[in-house]
Amino acid sequence: xxxxxxxxxxxxxxxxxAADVLTSAGWSVVMLEKGRNHLLALDxxxxxxxxxxxxxxxxxxxxxxxxxxxxxxxxxxRDEADGDRLFAGEVNNLPSTVGGGGFHADGKLPRLRxxxxxxxxxxxxxxxxxIVDWPVDYDxxxxxxxxxxxxxxVAGLAGANPFAEWRSGxxxxxxxxxxxxxxxxxxxxxxxxxxxxxxxxxxxxxxYDGRPACNNCGFCGHxxxxxxxxxxxxxxxxxxxxxxxxxxxxxxxxxxxxxxxAGRTARGVRYLDIDxxxxxxxxxxxVVAGGAWETPRLLLRSEIANxxxxxxxxxxxxxxxxxxxxxxxRLHGHRGRSVTHLHDDHMIVDDDVRSFARDYGLPYFRSxxxxxxxxxxxxxxxMFTPPGVRHTREMLDSxxxxxxxxxxxxxxxxxxxxxxxxxxxxxxxxxxxPAGRATYDVHRHEVVASRYYAPKLDxxxxxxxxxxxxxxxxxxxxxxxxxxxxxSRSRHIMGTCRMxxxxxxxxxxxxxxxxxxxxxxxxxxxxxxxxxxxxxxxTIVALAIRACxxxxxxxxxxxxxxx
Amino acid sequence: MSGFLTAxxxxxxxxxxxxxxxxxxxxxxxxALGVADYIDNLLGAFTVEPPFIFAGGPFSGRRGGExxxxxxxxxxxxxxIAWRTRIEGSLGRPEREFNGPVRxxxxxxxxxIAALGADFTEVPADEQAARLRAARELRTVMYxxxxxxxxxxxxYGGNRDLLGWHVIGFPGDxxxxxxxxxxxxxxx
Numbered sequence: 001x002x003x004x005x006x007x008x009x010x011x012x013x014x015x016x017x018a019a020d021v022l023t024s025a026g027w028s029v030v031m032l033e034k035g036r037n038h039l040l041a042l043d044x045x046x047x048x049x050x051x052x053x054x055x056x057x058x059x060x061x062x063x064x065x066x067x068x069x070x071x072x073x074x075x076x077x078r079d080e081a082d083g084d085r086l087f088a089g090e091v092n093n094l095p096s097t098v099g100g101g102g103f104h105a106d107g108k109l110p111r112l113r114x115x116x117x118x119x120x121x122x123x124x125x126x127x128x129x130x131i132v133d134w135p136v137d138y139d140x141x142x143x144x145x146x147x148x149x150x151x152x153x154v155a156g157l158a159g160a161n162p163f164a165e166w167r168s169g170x171x172x173x174x175x176x177x178x179x180x181x182x183x184x185x186x187x188x189x190x191x192x193x194x195x196x197x198x199x200x201x202x203x204x205x206x207x208y209d210g211r212p213a214c215n216n217c218g219f220c221g222h223x224x225x226x227x228x229x230x231x232x233x234x235x236x237x238x239x240x241x242x243x244x245x246x247x248x249x250x251x252x253x254x255x256x257x258x259x260x261x262a263g264r265t266a267r268g269v270r271y272l273d274i275d276x277x278x279x280x281x282x283x284x285x286x287v288v289a290g291g292a293w294e295t296p297r298l299l300l301r302s303e304i305a306n307x308x309x310x311x312x313x314x315x316x317x318x319x320x321x322x323x324x325x326x327x328x329x330r331l332h333g334h335r336g337r338s339v340t341h342l343h344d345d346h347m348i349v350d351d352d353v354r355s356f357a358r359d360y361g362l363p364y365f366r367s368x369x370x371x372x373x374x375x376x377x378x379x380x381x382x383m384f385t386p387p388g389v390r391h392t393r394e395m396l397d398s399x400x401x402x403x404x405x406x407x408x409x410x411x412x413x414x415x416x417x418x419x420x421x422x423x424x425x426x427x428x429x430x431x432x433x434p435a436g437r438a439t440y441d442v443h444r445h446e447v448v449a450s451r452y453y454a455p456k457l458d459x460x461x462x463x464x465x466x467x468x469x470x471x472x473x474x475x476x477x478x479x480x481x482x483x484x485x486x487x488s489r490s491r492h493i494m495g496t497c498r499m500x501x502x503x504x505x506x507x508x509x510x511x512x513x514x515x516x517x518x519x520x521x522x523x524x525x526x527x528x529x530x531x532x533x534x535x536x537x538x539t540i541v542a543l544a545i546r547a548c549x550x551x552x553x554x555x556x557x558x559x560x561x562x563x
Numbered sequence: 564m565s566g567f568l569t570a571x572x573x574x575x576x577x578x579x580x581x582x583x584x585x586x587x588x589x590x591x592x593x594x595a596l597g598v599a600d601y602i603d604n605l606l607g608a609f610t611v612e613p614p615f616i617f618a619g620g621p622f623s624g625r626r627g628g629e630x631x632x633x634x635x636x637x638x639x640x641x642x643x644i645a646w647r648t649r650i651e652g653s654l655g656r657p658e659r660e661f662n663g664p665v666r667x668x669x670x671x672x673x674x675x676i677a678a679l680g681a682d683f684t685e686v687p688a689d690e691q692a693a694r695l696r697a698a699r700e701l702r703t704v705m706y707x708x709x710x711x712x713x714x715x716x717x718x719y720g721g722n723r724d725l726l727g728w729h730v731i732g733f734p735g736d737x738x739x740x741x742x743x744x745x746x747x748x749x750x751x
Contacts, residue, residue: 215742
């Protein structure tokens with residue numbers, strides 16, 4: 001008799017949603033989380049713990065949400081020619097804590113568009129990339145998106161984005177307050193013919209689901225919420241706990257997935273507690289939800305589900321282009337939700353894009369959403385400022401913080417089979433497990449898209465009143481290649497166990513079940529076949545609802561178009 | 564306050580942080596902001612329990628609510644390994660050397676301060692700056708700590724009288740008051 005119906009590895013948006021759906025269907029679940037719990041009490045009424053604060057030292061300088069790169073180093077190289085690694089340390093770290101990446105995100109939760117699910121069919125292939133259609137389309141996903149928005153609590157304005165797909169209903173909440181800098185840049189963008197809109201945001205604008213409205217404290221992106229106004233993933237975890245059928249075990253480090261002799265059936269997970277003692281939790285189903293870095297690392301360590309050889313392959317980030325402007329007056333970007341507006345214009349393929357692309361041997365390119373945001377903290381500003389008299393003068397002026405506004409494009413990153421997560425041959429974590437290693441270089445698609453769009457962002461920023469601007473990218477580039485000095489800082493990590501119908505070309509099927517292991521399910525962004533130009537979290541949640549309803553035998557959700 | 568540095572070492576750190584963050588106009592500079600206190604608290608973090616690593620939450624009391632930042636949080640066993648290693652160095656202990664030996668900040672400061680010279684606090688500022696430039700390892704580590712100490716929450720020992728925030732126009736932590744919609748969207 002297994003200890004529970006499902007053991008879920010990871011408590012971020014992917015695992016939390018799985019726990020919510022499965023417990024609502026009567027399943028018992030055990031959640032293993034390698035990090036500490038700072039999110040919510042594990043006893044009724046599951047309220048906030050009071051660990052979260054407006055503290056830049058704790059959240060930016062001291063790895064409060066984990067992972068600490070000393071305890072859990074990750075390594076990076078661009079390709080085999082770089083040797084075993086270029087460096088070890090912090091690489092694409094997402095919080096390792098109860099709540100995972102949802103804990104620190106500022107909760108921008110856009111849906112994908114129909115074309116994103118059908119890029120291969122509608123836009124076509126690109127050399128040296130494995131662009132494929134998803135095994136699901138927008139019309140099927142719509143009710144799951146709607147349910148995800150209700151579950152997390154998304155504030156937004158239906159109809160404000162002309163590129164958005166049809167919706168079965170309005171957002172659960174209206175948008176929150178526009179940041180002053182975004183008022184300037186959205187008006188400028190409109191004057192230049194673009195279509196900015198209030199960012200769909202998983203932060204309460206009014207009291208919702210028993211949690212208060214956001215009070216605009218300004219410590220949003222990379223911080224947790226001290227007043228419980230962010231819904232992701234507090235809402236699904238609290239729902240799951242309230243059923244009495246969910247147990248969360250923090251500081252429990254999954255060592256390997258246990259399978260039967262033939263490797264076709266998972267029977268549970270072996271894990272270490274905080275003192276290093278090994279335990280096993282047996283279950284009818286194993287759900288992996290550790291994110292697109294840790295999930296392939298766990299599968300590779302477990303030596304399962306990899307008959308395709310694709311576990312860890314097709315690692316994708318978002319290629320970020322930053323266009324920063326400095327204004328002659330203060331913008332108080334430290335007030336509000338870090339980012340309050342987006343525009344989608346830079347992922348629309350038109351004749352100009354095709355013409356520019358052809359000059360670089362590409363049929364087309366797409367970039368991504370542009371976030372209109374501001375406000376680093378003063379410690380970050382200070383560290384970017386050189387020491388000496390310049391330090392004091394520039395800090396008094398605050399050109400890099402209080403007079404600064406930034407566009408960030410979350411640019412589509414094409415899937416390349418050579419980009420991957422695997423196990424570093426030498427570097428270990430504190431538990432003795434091999435560190436995860438990213439082997440990653442950019443495709444020229446991302447570089448060309450960035451070169452095309454950076455000047456357009458520059459024009460918007462100057463139209464808004466910026467006195468001077470500069471552009472940067474993540475990863476930084478050396479010519480047309482990724483830098484040897486720094487890995488991508490993107491926290492959007494996708495694609496490392498892609499889903500699809502063919503077991504030879506995918507790891508999980510269209511219901512996110514492993515082709516090789518019948519009762520192994522993945523609900524995180526590892527399954528994404530392409531990265532698109534949108535933040536992944538709402539799609540993670542919507543897919544997890546869909547996969548886990550099917551798993552638990554609940555009927556599929558349906559929706560109808562409204563005019 | 565416990566700390567790690569001797570009185571003479573603290574005096575050197577105080578002089579050095581005024582080279583990195585010098586006083587100018589209404590900005591008091593690193594030393595007057597208490598950066599030496601901040602650094603000594605960090606180097607001596609484990610002389611108190613819980614250690615001076617993670618301040619408490621959710622509120623400082625400066626914008627309403629009950630003050631709780633000063634109640635530092637206990638570390639997990641692994642966090643203690645990480646922070647002791649960073650501060651004390653790995654000292655040959657196997658649980659700290661799973662990827663090889665690590666030089667700690669205590670060593671970097673002690674040796675770096677010695678290299679600056681016993682007369683460091685007495686030589687002219689341009690000579691101090693030149694010696695500090697030569698002490699690259701110390702300077703790199705100290706600059707990060709100086710930025711944290713000058714502009715971080717005062718519960719960690721720096722940002723004296725909140726002047727680090729005040730002079731740059733940063734209001735600091737804002738919970739539980741937050742900001743009104745008008746304060747977010749308006750020009751003022």
